[in-house]
Amino acid sequence: MKLLKSCLSFSICLLFLTGCWDQNELDELSIVMGIGINIDKKGDLIVTYQVVNPTEVAPGITGAGGGKQPVFTVYETKGRNLMEATRKASKQTSRRLFFAHARMLVFSEKIAKDSIYQAVDMISRDPEVRSTIQVVVARGTTPSKLLRTFTAIDKVTSDEVATILKISEKNWGENMQQDINEVLQSIIDEGGEPIINGIKITGDKKLAVTAQNYEVGDPARVQLSGMGVFRDGKLKGWLDGPEARGVLWIKGKLVSSAITVPCMGNDNGYSIEIVRSNTELSADTKGKIPSLAIEVFPEANIAEANCAVNLEKPSEIFKIEKKLNGVIEKEIENTITAAQDFNSDVLGFGELLYRENPKKWRNEYKQHYKEIFPQLKVEVNVDSRIRRSGIRTSPFLFEEKKKKEAP
Amino acid sequence: MRNRRKRPIIKTHKKLTDMLADKKLDDPSSLRSKIISMETSSKQVITKKVAGELSPVLHVMVDRVKNLLGEPMDLIVREFEFELEHKVTATLLFLEEMNDPQILNEFILAPLMSLSSHKQSSPVPVDHALHYIKQNALALGRVLDVETEDELVEGLLAGFSVLLVEGNTKGLKLGTTGGKVRGIEEPSSEVVIRGPKDSFTESIKTNISLIRRRVRSKDIRVEKFIIGEVTHTDVAIVYLENIANPLLINEIKERIEEVKTDGLLESGQLEEFIQDETVTVFPQFLNTERPDVVIGNLLEGRVGIIINGTPFVLIAPAQFIQFFQSSEDYYMRYDISTFLRLLRFSVFIISLIAPSIYIALTTFHQAMIPTTLLFGIAAQREGVPFPAIAEALVMEITFEILREAGIRMPRAVGVAVSIVGALVLGQAAVQAGLVSPAMVIVVGITAVASFAIPSFAVATSARLLRFPLMLISSIFGFYGLTLALIVIIAHLTSLRSFGYPYLSPFAPIQTEDLKDSLFRFPIKKLFKRPEKLSKRNQTRTRPYSVKKKREEETTR
Incomplete structure (x- = not known):
């Protein structure tokens, strides 16, 4: 009897204490892979969701349709703010939108120019969205077009973009992964501003949004394109090419890249492969305008030498190192100038000054940082080391030259 | 609920401490008379309540035995005569399939029937006949006196043959137990690749012999109990006296003695009777078919419980981690x-x-x-x-x-x-x-x-x-x-x-024992017995002492 009573009370408790509130069977979820945010003329947010169709993506499983269905579908809703738009999506979807696996957050250029502040809070607040979601800006296109683009290798666009970012950061270094956390951190940092990767569609844009894009040999693709510089949450301009790489040099995020160095009259003679790099920043806060010193220590290999140079001589290697230092210094200086022209401290100098001298930052620099930043004096110093030259020493051009001179 | 769950633990502790106090007062007569140490059983006098004296008149006695057993068809009554001073009538009683007919014929009937008065140096009176043939005629190892009817019947049921001699108020219980049992085979539930391939059988005697053959130590103790009001099943506990904790032995004995049941067919039943906690899904005894496992555990200070009629021997106390150890672990690197x-x-x-x-x-x-x-x-x-x-x-x-x-x-x-x-x-x-x-x-x-x-x-x-x-x-x-x-x-x-503690050596943590838990350290490092189990004799034979000695010799 006692047992019965306790069982009864236990099961009554269960009714009220059930933990089922966030229980969802997998087939009741729509897995969102990408979120796009745009703004219309009235100021309402247009939110686009890229939702995968798992039966088409999963390896080895062919659903009832058997490969006829598209890999993903796209929903689009409008709302005064992000949450409103998200919940409105339920008017179109038969399943709950599930954000935990979203890999890409695209802002349109329009909203980026207007202000991204209106759209980042929910993304960072919602427990479901991961903080590793990559933030990009659609350059010369809209998020809804970008999310509708069919990509050839990774079938889901958002997946493809996130992977491209990862690979490109490691191999070329003109873009760096910027997830929502890093974006927010750079906003919160003293004097800091975010810098966000740009992405564009290349090729036939009309073809891009049809499944036929899979079938042609030269399909429309998505491609990284520079990094957008923001000021007060508004997109001010773009850093492209080597200027963008300068950001990675300064932030010490450059893993690997290839740098062209002139060689005996051939402007594009050497290609130097950077294998690892270290950056040290220091600040001097004595004066009214503080001065900074950037020291970069790259390690490099010779990847290409298109001139008749004798690489067996160490002096030649030192020459290359010196030239390489010059090229990198120039790159970094250009980046700093560009940032100063935008008057946007995407490089994190403000935070550096704050850490160097918190009191002075708070009392003097902080209020006038907008005036101080463009005047900052930065001394750039690169000290590179060339370690290896691949599996041969001197280029074949040198051997050929030797042969001609010998007889 | 809470009280009920805690009870066994408290009980155990209390008992252990009580025993400590009583240890010296413990006098051997307080042990239940049923316990027979198999070592000393031939000397020990069995003091059962006197139910009925044996009658010296043979046919009366035989009739009463038949009556008691319900005139079974497999009870063989062999009457014969032999000569001492003059002719003496005797009867051999046994249950047919439980005795070895060859032993009966060659070592009991044959020598008795060939006795004759001529060979005697001095005449033997009839009432001394039993003693005389016990001393001179029976070429058997196990010959015990029987004084009461109950004893006689019990002996018969346990597979002894009983010899009654006209005019004697005693009988002789003869160890002619035999009959068919399963032979020693490979273990069926604990297969190893490297390791001994024999396993226990249903016969408690075989099982004890399997253990004894491997441990030639004078300290090994085999104590016997009889459990089951109807089945009278033999139960034996085996331990090494110089290693096992005496308190543990007492506790096990006490718990086994407390078991009251009709019959005991398998070790699982005994396990349920004597385990600490009933409301649990976890086993509190290790059971094994392998003699080497039992011995390994005896060496750690544990106790083996063998039950007649099952090849599964219990090992107590058991720790959770033991269930993940195989005997092979010690035979491999x-x-x-x-x-x-x-x-x-x-x-x-x-x-x-x-x-x-x-x-x-x-x-x-x-x-x-x-x-x-x-x-x-x-x-x-x-x-x-x-x-x-x-x-x-x-x-x-x-x-x-x-x-x-x-x-x-x-x-x-x-x-x-x-x-x-x-x-x-x-x-x-x-x-x-x-x-x-x-x-x-x-x-x-x-x-x-x-x-x-x-x-x-x-x-x-x-x-x-x-x-x-x-x-x-x-x-x-x-x-x-x-x-x-x-x-x-x-x-x-x-x-x-x-x-x-079931989770030892993890909770409470015993660093020395951790060496042989989830890990097995090299065997040279395992020179400590489990800390709590073998309080008296913590250290195993140390491989190092030998090594050191040798080193010393070479340096000299």
Whole structure:
């Protein structure tokens, strides 16, 4: 009897204490892979969701349709703010939108120019969205077009973009992964501003949004394109090419890249492969305008030498190192100038000054940082080391030259 | 509830301390008279309540025995005569299939019947006949006096033959026990690749001999009990006197003596009678078919309990970690043994929580599944009509049915069942969209995992706990699963086996014993016996002392 009573009370408790509130069977979820945010003329947010169709993506499983269905579908809703738009999506979807696996957050250029502040809070607040979601800006296109683009290798666009970012950061270094956390951190940092990767569609844009894009040999693709510089949450301009790489040099995020160095009259003679790099920043806060010193220590290999140079001589290697230092210094200086022209401290100098001298930052620099930043004096110093030259020493051009001179 | 759960622990402790106090007062007569030390049984006088003296008149006596046993057809009454001073009539009584006819013929009947008065130096009076033939004629090792009817009948039932001589108020119980028993075979439930291949049989005598043959120590003790009001089953405890804790021995003896039951057919029954805690799924005794396992445990200070009629010998006290150790661990190199032990433990965890993890992941924590895998599972779940928990329960119960069927069914239909099981239930269920392939994989790995645990007893506890864990994780996700695991661990910590903490050497932590727990250190490092078990004799023979001696000699 006692047992019965306790069982009864236990099961009554269960009714009220059930933990089922966030229980969802997998087939009741729509897995969102990408979120796009745009703004219309009235100021309402247009939110686009890229939702995968798992039966088409999963390896080895062919659903009832058997490969006829598209890999993903796209929903689009409008709302005064992000949450409103998200919940409105339920008017179109038969399943709950599930954000935990979203890999890409695209802002349109329009909203980026207007202000991204209106759209980042929910993304960072919602427990479901991961903080590793990559933030990009659609350059010369809209998020809804970008999310509708069919990509050839990774079938889901958002997946493809996130992977491209990862690979490109490691191999070329003109873009760096910027997830929502890093974006927010750079906003919160003293004097800091975010810098966000740009992405564009290349090729036939009309073809891009049809499944036929899979079938042609030269399909429309998505491609990284520079990094957008923001000021007060508004997109001010773009850093492209080597200027963008300068950001990675300064932030010490450059893993690997290839740098062209002139060689005996051939402007594009050497290609130097950077294998690892270290950056040290220091600040001097004595004066009214503080001065900074950037020291970069790259390690490099010779990847290409298109001139008749004798690489067996160490002096030649030192020459290359010196030239390489010059090229990198120039790159970094250009980046700093560009940032100063935008008057946007995407490089994190403000935070550096704050850490160097918190009191002075708070009392003097902080209020006038907008005036101080463009005047900052930065001394750039690169000290590179060339370690290896691949599996041969001197280029074949040198051997050929030797042969001609010998007889 | 609380009181009931705590009781056994308190009881044990109290008993142990009480025993400590009483230890010196303990006088041998307080031991139950039923206990016969097999070593000294020939000398010990059995003091049973006097039911009926033996009658000196032979045919009266024989009639009474027949009466008592209900005139059984297998009771053989052989009357014969032999000559001392003059002719003496004697009767040999025995139960047919329980005695060895050859011994009866060659060593009892033959020498007695060839006795003649001529050979005697001095005449023997009739009432001394029994003593005389015991001393001079019976070429047998075990010959005991019988003084009461009860004793006589008990002896007959235990497989002795009984010799009664006209005019004597005593009889002789002759150890001619024989008959057919199963021979020593390879163990069927504890197979090893390297290690002894013999195993216990149903006969307690064989089993004791298997142990004795391997331990030639004067300190080995075999004590016998008789349990079961009807079956009178022989139970023996085996231990090494110089190693085992006397308090533990007393506790075990006491608990065994307390057992009151009609019959004892298997060690599992005794286990239930004498275990510390009844409300638990975890086994508190190690059971084994292997003599080497018993001896290994005796050397650590544990006690073996052998029951006549079953090849499974109990070992007490048992620690949780022992169920993941195999005797082979000590015969193989320590590195592979350590690896295998870790593997077995993880296998236990897998068989315990694999389906629960699957359920929790797919219904609560989809964010934790790698994206690509999530697509795969989601695609498989597409079109499955049941929630993950129903799917899992269906598959797990199906597997349990198959397993039970596999054990019970006759061998001849085995193939049919495995075909139906594997093809129809596995493949067809997936193709029909009743369950997802991922679920089949999970159930498969769970099933295989549960068979990789060396101890069947602990595998069954994982098997039982699996279902509540699945239900909990379908309601509360990982949160619930974690809570449930905490409860299980708390329960394990509260368990005692004869007062010894079940989770030792982990809780309470005993650093020295950790060397032989989840890991097995090189055998040279294992020179300590388990700390709590062998208080008296902590250190094993140290390999180092020999080595040191040698080194000293060479330096000299």
